[in-house]
Amino acid sequence: MALxxxxxxxxxxxxxxxxxxxxxxxxxxxxxxxxxxxxxxxGSRFSESMSWLGFHITFNYPEAQVYPHFGVxxxxxxxxxxxxxxxxxxxxxxxxxxxxxxxxxxxxxxxxWDPVVDTAANKLLRVLEWLRDG
Amino acid sequence: MANSWKIVIAQPHWRELEAHLFPxxxxxxxxxLRCGLARSKRGYRLLVHDVxxxxxxxxxxxxxxxxxxxxxxxxxxxxxxxxxxxxxxxxVHCHGGDNEVEFSNTDIASHERGYPALLDITAAPAVGALVxxxxxxxxxxxxxDGNRVEISELLVVGRPQIHLTPQPIRSRAAARGYxxxxxxxxxxxxxxxxRQKVAIIGxxxxxxxxxxxxARLGVGTLLLVDPDRVETTNLPRLVGARRFDAMAWLTNxxxxxxxxxxxxxxxxxxxDVAARVARQASPDIHIDTLADDVIEPNVAAALTxxxxxxxxxxxxxxxxxxDVLTHQYLIPSAEVGAKINLDEDSGDVTDxxxxxxxxxxxxxxxRCNFLVSPRLLQEEGKSDGERRRxxxxxxxxxxxxxxxxxxxxxxxxxVDDYLMAVTGLVDPSVDLDRWVGFHPATDELxxxxxxxxxxxxxxxxxxxxxxxxxxxPVRLK
Numbered sequence: 001m002a003l004x005x006x007x008x009x010x011x012x013x014x015x016x017x018x019x020x021x022x023x024x025x026x027x028x029x030x031x032x033x034x035x036x037x038x039x040x041x042x043g044s045r046f047s048e049s050m051s052w053l054g055f056h057i058t059f060n061y062p063e064a065q066v067y068p069h070f071g072v073x074x075x076x077x078x079x080x081x082x083x084x085x086x087x088x089x090x091x092x093x094x095x096x097x098x099x100x101x102x103x104x105x106x107x108x109x110x111x112x113w114d115p116v117v118d119t120a121a122n123k124l125l126r127v128l129e130w131l132r133d134g
Numbered sequence: 135m136a137n138s139w140k141i142v143i144a145q146p147h148w149r150e151l152e153a154h155l156f157p158x159x160x161x162x163x164x165x166x167l168r169c170g171l172a173r174s175k176r177g178y179r180l181l182v183h184d185v186x187x188x189x190x191x192x193x194x195x196x197x198x199x200x201x202x203x204x205x206x207x208x209x210x211x212x213x214x215x216x217x218x219x220x221x222x223x224x225x226v227h228c229h230g231g232d233n234e235v236e237f238s239n240t241d242i243a244s245h246e247r248g249y250p251a252l253l254d255i256t257a258a259p260a261v262g263a264l265v266x267x268x269x270x271x272x273x274x275x276x277x278x279d280g281n282r283v284e285i286s287e288l289l290v291v292g293r294p295q296i297h298l299t300p301q302p303i304r305s306r307a308a309a310r311g312y313x314x315x316x317x318x319x320x321x322x323x324x325x326x327x328x329r330q331k332v333a334i335i336g337x338x339x340x341x342x343x344x345x346x347x348x349a350r351l352g353v354g355t356l357l358l359v360d361p362d363r364v365e366t367t368n369l370p371r372l373v374g375a376r377r378f379d380a381m382a383w384l385t386n387x388x389x390x391x392x393x394x395x396x397x398x399x400x401x402x403x404x405x406d407v408a409a410r411v412a413r414q415a416s417p418d419i420h421i422d423t424l425a426d427d428v429i430e431p432n433v434a435a436a437l438t439x440x441x442x443x444x445x446x447x448x449x450x451x452x453x454x455x456x457d458v459l460t461h462q463y464l465i466p467s468a469e470v471g472a473k474i475n476l477d478e479d480s481g482d483v484t485d486x487x488x489x490x491x492x493x494x495x496x497x498x499x500x501r502c503n504f505l506v507s508p509r510l511l512q513e514e515g516k517s518d519g520e521r522r523r524x525x526x527x528x529x530x531x532x533x534x535x536x537x538x539x540x541x542x543x544x545x546x547x548x549v550d551d552y553l554m555a556v557t558g559l560v561d562p563s564v565d566l567d568r569w570v571g572f573h574p575a576t577d578e579l580x581x582x583x584x585x586x587x588x589x590x591x592x593x594x595x596x597x598x599x600x601x602x603x604x605x606x607p608v609r610l611k
Contacts, residue, residue, distance in 0.1 A: 032515055058515025058516060059515055065508040065512055067509060092524060109509055
């Protein structure tokens with residue numbers, strides 16, 4: 001088992017971008033990895049203000065965009081009402097086939113993903129911004 | 135492993151080099167080719183990454199031992215750039231003459247004085263030289279292991295393809311069965327086809343047609359790649375497929391699920407059906423079959439020494455790999471397919487088209503033209519289970535419309551363009567690439583104008599003609 005060089009570099013960049021968080025990764029068996037970044041502030045739009053955020057960097061990275069992202073399961077609006085798929089937020093299971101778990105999925109696809117400038121780290125920053133600001 | 139050495143150059147670079155070497159003044163001119171290297175069982179290919187022109191009177195000046203010489207500063211600068219970029223230095227100059235050429239004694243003496251040092255400076259597996267006449271080339275390649283070899287040929291890949299050798303080569307007489315087509319492209323064309331190794335990725339509706347066309351044309355070797363087995367719903371489009379191949383009596387919906395599963399597991403691989411058809415069409419053909427995904431590393435590696443790749447599968451990872459094979463290994467390719475678009479709400483047909491996208495090294499790139507989706511690349515990098523959990527697989531489970539006649543239009547066009555290019559019949563004035571779409575519902579014929587991104591990660595300088603030096607975009611094991 002191994003990671004592609006591009007995926008390994010992406011994980012290092014995530015660690016450097018989020019030095020206060022714990023970044024863990026599980027190889028997916030194809031050269032990619034499931035990455036989780038702990039304890040991030042996601043603002044006031046949800047029933048919880050802190051969440052881990054996870055994503056899958058596949059072996060096709062950086063040509064493949066990093067999408068979607070995942071957080072703690074059961075996230076709702078602060079008043080307890082549920083988000084719907086049309087909001088880009090839904091409840092799913094996430095993770096490797098052998099270790100999947102419930103999670104909230106955030107679908108923020110980049111229409112113009114450019115592998116020269118877009119990275120897993122700056123995509124995570126953009127997702128965080130969207131989570132916080134809507 | 136064959137020990138032949140061959141130079142492969144993309145048509146745009148060839149035209150740049152040819153214009154410099156033969157401006158019509160009957161004088162000698164020089165350049166350096168910076169090359170990547172590809173090794174395989176078929177031999178070694180030096181892939182021209184770029185052409186460094188030696189300016190007359192500046193870098194290429196009157197000589198002391200011979201007629202002209204390259205200035206040491208020029209040689210040193212280019213050699214150091216080769217060392218920095220892990221490229222191979224191939225010096226080039228021209229002599230007079232037309233169809234035959236060889237190095238002069240002065241040339242050989244110059245190689246013996248300079249090339250041991252060049253091997254040291256570049257730290258490359260080889261350095262060497264080519265000498266050109268108008269329609270001939272000879273090569274003297276010095277290997278890091280101390281051996282010295284000649285080149286078997288120089289191949290210009292594009293439309294048309296050009297083969298240059300030190301002397302004219304007599305073609306083998308074609309078998310009598312090819313009489314009618316040999317009247318079009320001659321024994322020479324048939325000989326070229328018999329030496330070709332062509333890959334087909336996807337042996338479904340379009341790929342099975344391409345495979346039969348190539349076999350009947352007399353292509354020497356086919357590499358057939360497809361992980362799928364025949365299903366009953368393939369039978370109206372799959373050339374040569376029988377109900378037995380699909381295990382139709384076991385997979386019928388009125389059978390118990392376990393029996394259906396057994397039937398699917400026993401159904402014949404599509405590559406085996408295509409191989410059977412190809413052997414019936416051409417008993418002497420050599421066929422390799424790989425019933426696996428093209429982005430598995432061993433499968434992709436087998437494609438790197440092909441002469442042409444037909445992509446007849448609708449996967450974005452395969453599109454990306456095909457782009458890379460075309461530009462990193464200088465293997466021309468054709469994407470072949472047909473599509474029927476439906477209105478999402480009403481289900482009405484909105485467009486029907488067949489498309490053939492023939493791309494040459496240095497030219498067409500699917501990624502540059504937005505035909506490789508970053509989102510779908512991501513999806514294809516996940517397991518089926520993961521995609522299903524993310525609720526992206528539902529749409530994929532719905533089969534798209536598909537019709538044999540639409541596939542045949544695209545397959546026929548792509549094979550025709552391949553044939554015209556490799557046999558040298560296509561006019562040199564045509565475009566480097568041919569992307570064409572046919573819309574039978576509206577009688578439209580669509581010729582595409584191609585976009586080129588100079589920083590493209592598939593066709594740009596980080597991969598172009600770098601051969602084995604850059605990893606292919608495949609799964610890691």
